[in-house]
Amino acid sequence: IDKLIKMNFLCVPLVIMLLQILQTAEAFHSVINASSRTNVLFHSASSTLLKSSNDARISPMEQFERAKEALVKSTKVSSPSLETIRSNAQDLEEIAEQVGIGQASASSGLLNGEWECIYSPEDVTRSSPFFWAFRRAFPENSDQIFSITDAIPAPIKDVGPAIQTIDMNAKTLVSRVKVATLNGLATSIMTTRCSIEGTQGLEGIRLKVETTKPEESTVLQNLGPLGDFLNKNAKPFPSGEALEKVVEGSSEVVMLTTYCDEGLRVSRNQDRYNEIFVWKRKSFGEGMEF
Numbered sequence: 001i002d003k004l005i006k007m008n009f010l011c012v013p014l015v016i017m018l019l020q021i022l023q024t025a026e027a028f029h030s031v032i033n034a035s036s037r038t039n040v041l042f043h044s045a046s047s048t049l050l051k052s053s054n055d056a057r058i059s060p061m062e063q064f065e066r067a068k069e070a071l072v073k074s075t076k077v078s079s080p081s082l083e084t085i086r087s088n089a090q091d092l093e094e095i096a097e098q099v100g101i102g103q104a105s106a107s108s109g110l111l112n113g114e115w116e117c118i119y120s121p122e123d124v125t126r127s128s129p130f131f132w133a134f135r136r137a138f139p140e141n142s143d144q145i146f147s148i149t150d151a152i153p154a155p156i157k158d159v160g161p162a163i164q165t166i167d168m169n170a171k172t173l174v175s176r177v178k179v180a181t182l183n184g185l186a187t188s189i190m191t192t193r194c195s196i197e198g199t200q201g202l203e204g205i206r207l208k209v210e211t212t213k214p215e216e217s218t219v220l221q222n223l224g225p226l227g228d229f230l231n232k233n234a235k236p237f238p239s240g241e242a243l244e245k246v247v248e249g250s251s252e253v254v255m256l257t258t259y260c261d262e263g264l265r266v267s268r269n270q271d272r273y274n275e276i277f278v279w280k281r282k283s284f285g286e287g288m289e290f
Contacts, residue, residue: 011018011089015068027218029267037221038255044050048139048211051214051263052122060095060160060282061099063095064092064095064098064099066095066098067088067091067095067185068091068092069283070088070091070092071085071088071089071091071092071264071266071278072118072264072278072280074088074119075118075119075278077182078182078248082121082274082275082276084122085119085129085276085278086274086276087277089258089259089266089278090268092099092259093238093258093259093266096259100259102251102259102264102265103202103203105202105203105204105257105259105260105265106199106200106201106202106203106204107199107202108255108260109168110260110261110262110265111166111205111257111260111265112166112284112285112286113164113166113281113282113283113284113285114163114164114165114276114281114282114283115163115164115265115279115280115281115282116161116162116163116261116277116279116280116282117160117162117163117164117277117279118278118279118280119277119278120277121275121276121277122146122150122275123146123159124161124162124177125159125162125177125179125190126146127162127164127172127175127277128162128175128176128177128190128192129175129192129194129207129253129255130175130192130209130212130239130270131146131208132253132269133209133240133243133250133251133252133253134243134274135249135271136243136247136249136250136253136271137243137246137250137251137271138246150255155182156181157179157180157279158176158179158180158181158217159177159178159179159180160178161177161178162175162177163175163176163177163282164176164177164279166196166285167285167286168196168205168285169285171195171196171197172193172194172196173192173193173194173196173205173207173255174193174194175191175192175193175194176189176190176191176193176215177189177190177192178268179214185219186217187216188214188215188216189206189214189215189216190212190213190214191212191213191214191236192209192211192212192239193210193212194207194208194210195207195208195210195211197252199254200254203256203257203258204254204255204256204257204270205254205255206252206253206254206256207252207253207254207255208240208251208252209239209240209243209251209252209253210238210239210240210251211236211237211238211239212236212237212239213234213235213236213237220278227285239251245263253269253270253271254263254269254270254271255267255268255270256268256270256273258267262281263280263281264278264279264280264281265279265281266278266279267279
């Protein structure tokens with residue numbers, strides 16, 4: 001069984017490396033200090049969209065629809081720049097505030113449901129709150145650690161899609177990221193479960209990372225009933241508890257959602273506000289109809 005589990009972990013090299021680091025975190029406790037964090041809001045004096053002379057002849061609702069379309073289109077470009085996404089997101093947020101759409105995400109109820117990440121400023125695994133929390137625990141070393149496996153090219157390693165399921169009533173957020181290695185021969189879903197500890201202002205929800213586990217391993221599935229048993233019964237790693245042993249409070253992060261409607265949302269890690277994640281809705285939460 002130990003060998004089977006190790007085989008399963010081969011398909012999730014980055015996260016397993018991080019979990020191993022966390023298991024020995026107490027050895028680093030005395031030398032790891034929290035670094036200063038950028039929490040500066042990126043705003044230009046005015047957006048390109050709103051200062052165009054032509055916009056004076058366009059209704060606010062039409063400006064809103066154009067801004068939303070521009071943001072979605074920019075995520076579909078091969079390797080779009082963060083600056084482009086950030087500018088388009090800012091355009092949307094500004095006009096959306098004027099027309100009263102997509103605001104107060106923490107209390108609107110629209111966060112509920114299943115979402116797929118369509119833009120991440122880095123490897124799509126960074127959309128998981130686990131990585132946000134890991135950066136808080138290891139501010140000096142996390143980027144160097146991440147870069148090791150980020151440098152592994154496809155098809156040796158491939159990631160995505162990234163899916164989040166949010167339930168504000170049950171106070172849970174589940175992050176699932178598909179990770180494949182060996183040209184897709186070994187895949188699993190790296191799953192991080194978080195509790196929603198509360199809201200922060202109009203746009204923030206406070207998340208506490210609880211567990212992380214590779215699920216639906218194809219390596220184990222190929223072993224038949226035994227593999228199915230291992231997939232279903234292997235215990236998740238208590239990643240939140242391990243993070244707390246490194247830096248107290250590091251397992252808690254804040255997700256700010258600066259725009260959220262029936263089909264699109266823009267979310268940010270409060271600690272790295274300028275890095276934007278764009279999500280499209282896959283389904284609504286229970287009892288939601290539009």
